[in-house]
Amino acid sequence: MRLALATVLLSAALVAAACGGNAGITKGTDLANGRAKFTDPKVGCGNCHTLAAAGTSGTVGPNLDDAFGPDREQGFKEITFEQVVREQIRIPAIGSAMPANLVTGKDADDVAYFVAHCAGNASSPDCAPPTGGGLKPGETDGKTIFTQVQPACAGCHTLAAANASGTIGPNLDQLKPSKALVIDRVTNGKGVMPSFKDKLSQQQIEAVAQFVSQNAGK
Numbered sequence: 012m013r014l015a016l017a018t019v020l021l022s023a024a025l026v027a028a029a030c031g032g033n034a035g036i037t038k039g040t041d042l043a044n045g046r047a048k049f050t051d052p053k054v055g056c057g058n059c060h061t062l063a064a065a066g067t068s069g070t071v072g073p074n075l076d077d078a079f080g081p082d083r084e085q086g087f088k089e090i091t092f093e094q095v096v097r098e099q100i101r102i103p104a105i106g107s108a109m110p111a112n113l114v115t116g117k118d119a120d121d122v123a124y125f126v127a128h129c130a131g132n133a134s135s136p137d138c139a140p141p142t143g144g145g146l147k148p149g150e151t152d153g154k155t156i157f158t159q160v161q162p163a164c165a166g167c168h169t170l171a172a173a174n175a176s177g178t179i180g181p182n183l184d185q186l187k188p189s190k191a192l193v194i195d196r197v198t199n200g201k202g203v204m205p206s207f208k209d210k211l212s213q214q215q216i217e218a219v220a221q222f223v224s225q226n227a228g229k
Contacts, residue, residue, distance in 0.1 A: 042137055045125025048118050052158060055113060056122065058166030058179065064129035064138035069162045071179060071203045072109060080131020093127035153222025156215055160207065164219070167204070172226035180204060187228045193220035
């Protein structure tokens with residue numbers, strides 16, 4: 012895995028250099044916008060990837076801190092990471108579940124810049140993990156929890172009541188799960204869905220389960 016990743020990064024850097032590449036990609040990029048787009052449930056990066064600087068812990072795709080951290084320590088430049096991430100956004104790797112062009116244009120440049128600067132880079136103050144898991148302390152509104160907890164339920168599931176159209180997990184409007192089932196899944200996780208018991212209080216788990224069970228299919 013380590014050799015494969017380093018080879019991919021190096022190859023991308025050589026191709027970029029030979030073709031003129033994206034040498035100017037960092038010009039005018041906005042780290043804050045990159046973070047915001049990365050964590051936006053409608054974009055979905057944070058629902059699939061773990062990245063400490065974004066406060067996300069998705070497990071569907073690669074852990075970006077683990078993927079880029081060792082290469083950063085070996086001396087690879089951020090522009091190399093940036094080129095690789097930008098190209099993966101445009102054309103995901105064969106066999107990947109990641110859709111192409113989740114973000115485009117400057118938003119895609121900003122996401123690539125954010126990941127390139129912050130993945131595996133705990134030393135930068137710009138990359139300090141957010142607090143609260145995307146929620147205000149003590150939040151108990153089920154809909155708010157569903158859409159804002161990280162990784163966001165709304166990024167993986169379809170639920171019309173939350174304006175959510177994720178396709179990674181089951182369509183909740185079709186499934187119409189009971190409150191007890193939602194509590195179990197949120198608490199314990201299953202498959203690619205992580206457990207939220209370390210992020211949500213029991214009251215918050217009850218609230219989001221109540222919201223889903225009462226609104227699914229309506």
